[in-house]
Amino acid sequence: MASSGQVSFKLEDHPKLPKGKRIAVVVLDGWGEYKPDQYNCIHVAQTPTMDSLKQGAPDRWRLIRAHGNAVGLPTEDDMGNSEVGHNALGAGRIFAQGAKLVDLALASGKIYDGEGFKYISESFEKGTLHLIGLLSDGGVHSRLDQLQLLLKGASERGAKRIRVHVLTDGRDVLDGSSVGFVETLENDLAKLREKGVDARIASGGGRMYVTMDRYENDWDVVKRGWDAQVLGEAPHKFKNAIEAVKKLRENANDQYLPPFVIVDDNNKAVGPIVDGDAVVTINFRADRMVMLAKALEYQDFNKFDRVRVPKIRYAGMLQYDGELKLPSRYLVSPPEIDRTSGEYLVHNGVRTFACSETVKFGHVTFFWNGNRSGYFNPQMEEYVEIPSDVGITFNVQPKMKALEIGEKARDAILSGKFDQVRVNIPNGDMVGHTGDIEATVVACKAADEAVKMILDAIEQVGGIYVVTADHGNAEDMVKRNKSGEPLLDKNGDLQILTSHTCQPVPIAIGGPGLAPGVRFRSDVPNGGLANVAATVMNLHGFVAPNDYETTLIEVADN
Numbered sequence: 369m370a371s372s373g374q375v376s377f378k379l380e381d382h383p384k385l386p387k388g389k390r391i392a393v394v395v396l397d398g399w400g401e402y403k404p405d406q407y408n409c410i411h412v413a414q415t416p417t418m419d420s421l422k423q424g425a426p427d428r429w430r431l432i433r434a435h436g437n438a439v440g441l442p443t444e445d446d447m448g449n450s451e452v453g454h455n456a457l458g459a460g461r462i463f464a465q466g467a468k469l470v471d472l473a474l475a476s477g478k479i480y481d482g483e484g485f486k487y488i489s490e491s492f493e494k495g496t497l498h499l500i501g502l503l504s505d506g507g508v509h510s511r512l513d514q515l516q517l518l519l520k521g522a523s524e525r526g527a528k529r530i531r532v533h534v535l536t537d538g539r540d541v542l543d544g545s546s547v548g549f550v551e552t553l554e555n556d557l558a559k560l561r562e563k564g565v566d567a568r569i570a571s572g573g574g575r576m577y578v579t580m581d582r583y584e585n586d587w588d589v590v591k592r593g594w595d596a597q598v599l600g601e602a603p604h605k606f607k608n609a610i611e612a613v614k615k616l617r618e619n620a621n622d623q624y625l626p627p628f629v630i631v632d633d634n635n636k637a638v639g640p641i642v643d644g645d646a647v648v649t650i651n652f653r654a655d656r657m658v659m660l661a662k663a664l665e666y667q668d669f670n671k672f673d674r675v676r677v678p679k680i681r682y683a684g685m686l687q688y689d690g691e692l693k694l695p696s697r698y699l700v701s702p703p704e705i706d707r708t709s710g711e712y713l714v715h716n717g718v719r720t721f722a723c724s725e726t727v728k729f730g731h732v733t734f735f736w737n738g739n740r741s742g743y744f745n746p747q748m749e750e751y752v753e754i755p756s757d758v759g760i761t762f763n764v765q766p767k768m769k770a771l772e773i774g775e776k777a778r779d780a781i782l783s784g785k786f787d788q789v790r791v792n793i794p795n796g797d798m799v800g801h802t803g804d805i806e807a808t809v810v811a812c813k814a815a816d817e818a819v820k821m822i823l824d825a826i827e828q829v830g831g832i833y834v835v836t837a838d839h840g841n842a843e844d845m846v847k848r849n850k851s852g853e854p855l856l857d858k859n860g861d862l863q864i865l866t867s868h869t870c871q872p873v874p875i876a877i878g879g880p881g882l883a884p885g886v887r888f889r890s891d892v893p894n895g896g897l898a899n900v901a902a903t904v905m906n907l908h909g910f911v912a913p914n915d916y917e918t919t920l921i922e923v924a925d926n
């Protein structure tokens with residue numbers, strides 16, 4: 369299709385809706401709909417703008433699905449996340465996502481027949497196999513059961529010496545759960561050792577402080593990981609990883625554990641990465657692995673001093689960036705998300721502006737465009753990144769850059785240079801992940817204010833708005849039992865939910881430019897994020913391609 373150059377990107381005119389309206393597409397990150405109680409920060413916060421949109425229900429406000437199968441995840445128990453959410457929003461179709469593709473490749477054993485595995489297995493005879501990635505069952509970036517299967521599969525296929533470099537989670541799973549995950553892994557590694565495989569944990573650290581930065585917000589994070597994983601150097605040395613995590617948790621939570629290395633009786637790191645070794649980054653999700661992949665793969669690299677660059681055979685669980693072909697080797701092919709709405713619209717004359725702050729910039733560009741970097745057509749598009757705060761947890765600055773994003777969007781709308789102005793407003797999500805309820809309330813208010821700025825600008829230019837979200841987070845901050853009551857831990861403390869949720873998200877349409885009869889259809893009750901692209905295309909005056917998920921709107925004859 370795209371590669372053979374036969375795709376026609378020409379869209380048909382919508383029979384009833386005009387072209388040329390300025391449209392704001394606002395994605396509130398981590399903004400789901402849930403019952404109004406004290407742990408629903410969106411409810412607790414003052415959010416007059418979002419509240420007023422709700423009054424448009426059912427014609428101009430409704431809920432859509434943002435988790436599980438609706439966004440290509442393996443099961444209905446899988447919470448949504450930004451990658452799959454923005455993929456669905458931008459691509460207008462549901463693609464089997466990384467989590468599922470890796471599951472299938474492991475279940476069929478095809479993962480071991482692929483080029484990527486063959487490539488790394490050439491190091492098994494003489495070298496060590498290093499596995500680096502997020503250790504949890506969150507299913508957003510990686511999954512423990514996939515790591516377990518890969519450990520088993522690789523050792524059965526000749527890996528004799530294995531070192532695992534763990535990144536503790538506490539963001540997609542409860543804080544404190546890392547101890548249990550490390551115990552499970554240690555158990556598995558002990559079983560491998562009984563079978564004669566020299567398998568151990570070699571290093572670790574919390575995902576937000578070690579390795580898993582994204583969009584080049586803070587290279588120090590990646591450097592701390594490099595020092596521990598590759599050089600075998602870290603401020604904390606332990607003989608045992610369970611002990612390490614328990615001890616370090618006294619002063620930090622799972623997300624922010626400082627880097628540590630495991631040492632032998634002579635205080636020597638047990639698993640630095642050296643010439644001749646193989647390395648696999650086990651995360652399937654791209655954004656927080658790209659920076660490490662660059663450090664591991666690029667010859668020319670100046671983001672930090674790598675000190676020693678081992679000659680390794682490196683593969684990603686997936687290829688993380690199809691444009692950059694990064695990494696060049698991978699175990700499972702990523703979903704091929706082609707013909708996204710952004711690409712179509714640019715071909716049909718829609719000039720686009722996209723903006724967020726650094727921590728979400730790739731969401732509204734790279735993920736939105738089907739995991740593709742850069743512009744489709746630089747003459748037609750402008751993407752603006754507002755630098756995020758660095759080196760803080762976002763509960764310290766819960767307003768983040770919401771107002772700056774709102775201002776940029778406003779200016780872009782008023783400038784008349786763009787037909788679509790698209791933003792991601794990160795607050796509900798980024799502050800929600802800290803588990804700080806008070807700060808999350810402030811965050812939600814700031815996000816609401818940013819929405820207001822954008823809607824005001826749309827009002828001024830006679831435009832249209834589409835306001836939605838990519839998945840839940842801030843609307844529920846506690847873990848609950850099946851009947852929805854908050855759960856306490858063994859000390860009687862509330863179990864704070866730092867993760868996303870499985871709740872639906874709102875979508876609202878409106879603005880003076882919206883044709884009078886436009887309303888949400890009542891015959892798409894299970895509509896999800898993937899239905900948004902066709903909806904937006906309609907509002908730009910086009911009919912979506914046939915294979916897109918259906919539009920959410922209709923035009924009633926008045």
Ligand SMILES: O=C(O)[C@@H](CO)OP(=O)(O)O
Pocket residue numbers: 397398448449450451508509539540656797
């Ligand atoms: O921070 C992240 O990496 C994820 C949670 O793991 O959040 P989001 O999908 O919203 O980016």
Ligand SMILES: [Mn+2]
Pocket residue numbers: 397398449450451453797838839
């Ligand atoms: Mn998100």
Ligand SMILES: [Mn+2]
Pocket residue numbers: 398450797798801841868
């Ligand atoms: Mn998130």
